[in-house]
Amino acid sequence: xxxxxxxxxxxxxxxxxxxxxxxxxxxxxxxxxxxxxxxxxxxxxxxxxxxxxxxxxxxxxxxxxxxxxxxxxxxxxxxxxxxxxxxxxxxxxxxxxxxxxxxxxxxxxxxxxxxxxxxxxxxxxxxxxxxxxxxxxxxxxxxxxxxxxxxxxxxxxxxxxxxxxxxxxxxxxxxxxxxxxxxxxxxxxxxxxxxxxxxxxxxxxxxxxxxxxxxxxxxxxxxxxxxxxxxxxxxxxxxxxxxxxxxxxxxxxxxxxxxxxxxxxxxxxxxxxxxxxxxxxxxxxxxxxxxxxxxxxxxxxxxxxxxxxxxxxxxxxx
Numbered sequence: 001x002x003x004x005x006x007x008x009x010x011x012x013x014x015x016x017x018x019x020x021x022x023x024x025x026x027x028x029x030x031x032x033x034x035x036x037x038x039x040x041x042x043x044x045x046x047x048x049x050x051x052x053x054x055x056x057x058x059x060x061x062x063x064x065x066x067x068x069x070x071x072x073x074x075x076x077x078x079x080x081x082x083x084x085x086x087x088x089x090x091x092x093x094x095x096x097x098x099x100x101x102x103x104x105x106x107x108x109x110x111x112x113x114x115x116x117x118x119x120x121x122x123x124x125x126x127x128x129x130x131x132x133x134x135x136x137x138x139x140x141x142x143x144x145x146x147x148x149x150x151x152x153x154x155x156x157x158x159x160x161x162x163x164x165x166x167x168x169x170x171x172x173x174x175x176x177x178x179x180x181x182x183x184x185x186x187x188x189x190x191x192x193x194x195x196x197x198x199x200x201x202x203x204x205x206x207x208x209x210x211x212x213x214x215x216x217x218x219x220x221x222x223x224x225x226x227x228x229x230x231x232x233x234x235x236x237x238x239x240x241x242x243x244x245x246x247x248x249x250x251x252x253x254x255x256x257x258x259x260x261x262x263x264x265x266x267x268x269x270x271x272x273x274x275x276x277x278x279x280x281x282x283x284x285x286x287x288x289x290x291x292x293x294x295x296x297x298x299x300x301x302x303x304x305x306x307x308x309x310x311x312x313x314x315x316x317x318x
Contacts, residue, residue, distance in 0.1 A: 042128030045121055049113065050129075058132030068109040072197060079133030080194060082226040083211040085146035088233035091135055093144050097126035100211075107208045147223055147235065150289045152215040156297035164298025166266040167291060169252065169259065170245055171237055173299075176201035176230065179255065181302035186254050194228040201230075207303030219296045238291040239284060241273035 047056065055062040058076035065073050074081070083100050084092040101122050104112035113122060130136040156164065168174060176191065178184040181204035193199045207213065211221050225233035245267050252260045279287060 041121065042124035042126075045117070045125050046128045049117070050125065053109070058129065070197075071108060071199070072195070075195070076129050076132035078194070078228075079135035080228045082228055083221075084224055084227070085149075085220060086144045086224065087147060087235065088225045088227060090144050091133075091139055093141055093146060094123075094126055094130070097129060098122055101125055103212065105210045106213075107206075107210060147220070148285070148289075149216050149220055149223070150286075150293075152219075153293050153297075156294070156301070160294055161298050161301055164294040164296075164301075166263060167295045168298055169255070169263045170248070170267060171234060171295065172251055173295075174255075175251070177204055179259070181205050181299070191230045193230075199229055204299055204302040205304050215293075215296060215300065218300055219292055222296055222299070223292055234292065234295070235288070238288045238295075239276055241276050242267055242270040243273050245270065 046054075051062050052064045053062045053068075053073040054060055054076060055065065055073070060073040060075035062073060079091055081092045081096070083105075084090065084096050086092055086096070098119075102112065102114035102119075104110050113125075117125075174185055175187045176183075176185045178188070178201070183201045183203035185201060188201050191199050191201065202209070209217060209221070211217055211226075221231075223233065223235050225231050248264065248267065252263055255263070276284060276287065
């Protein structure tokens with residue numbers, strides 16, 4: 001389920017995408033590509049370490065694929081990846097695959113292989129995984145520039161957190177993640193992934209994040225979205241003016257009246273599309289980045305980490 005408002009925001013006009021300047025961030029360096037025997041090791045290592053869950057053919061149908069419950073192992077043949085530094089709908093760069101293999105996916109049965117494999121071995125596996133989808137051959141890495149992730153600002157003030165909270169409601173994060181971030185929003189029970197499998201929104205209060213827990217990690221996840229899940233990209237939404245956000249209507253009628261009133265009033269304080277379009281490209285980029293960091297700071301503030309939080313983490317959450 002893709003929230004229709006996000007589609008509307010992304011298609012507000014052909015100029016909506018133009019509100020963000022072209023990405024100028026250098027592509028993150030991958031380890032040097034394996035060669036010779038090291039390259040051939042990718043297949044061998046994959047079959048030894050990965051195929052039991054992801055399958056010999058990379059289709060996510062390995063012999064133990066369903067032993068460990070949700071989430072199901074990734075089907076690499078689709079070329080659809082949650083954890084990327086690239087825009088929504090784009091393939092990941094090699095470094096994204098290396099990072100995910102190396103650090104694992106917290107809260108799931110996907111381990112952090114960097115404790116067992118060398119960087120070259122992880123690189124070889126990542127290269128081999130790319131062979132499962134023809135998209136990688138058709139879409140060169142040079143066409144998949146990572147998005148710009150600006151330096152993390154100082155810790156948010158109380159005012160910043162309140163503004164971030166208003167964006168959490170305005171951008172409708174609460175519909176899936178819940179009013180208090182507990183993964184119990186009104187849409188939570190209806191969500192499904194690209195393969196029509198039920199999927200739960202992350203309980204943000206646990207502080208367990210599948211793609212990393214730093215501010216930059218959360219910023220990246222919010223900005224790029226998680227392909228194959230209902231979690232959309234917010235890169236365009238954050239540069240939409242009050243006109244695109246004012247039609248909250250039915251989308252906030254389930255909120256407490258006091259929160260509903262605050263959100264409605266907050267939207268009226270936001271700049272218009274015309275004012276945002278009038279900004280220079282660099283200033284417009286900074287405007288969007290500021291909104292994303294405010295939202296990121298609030299999301300991060302929802303975590304109440306405890307020693308035993310991992311016991312109750314829902315691994316089916318994206």
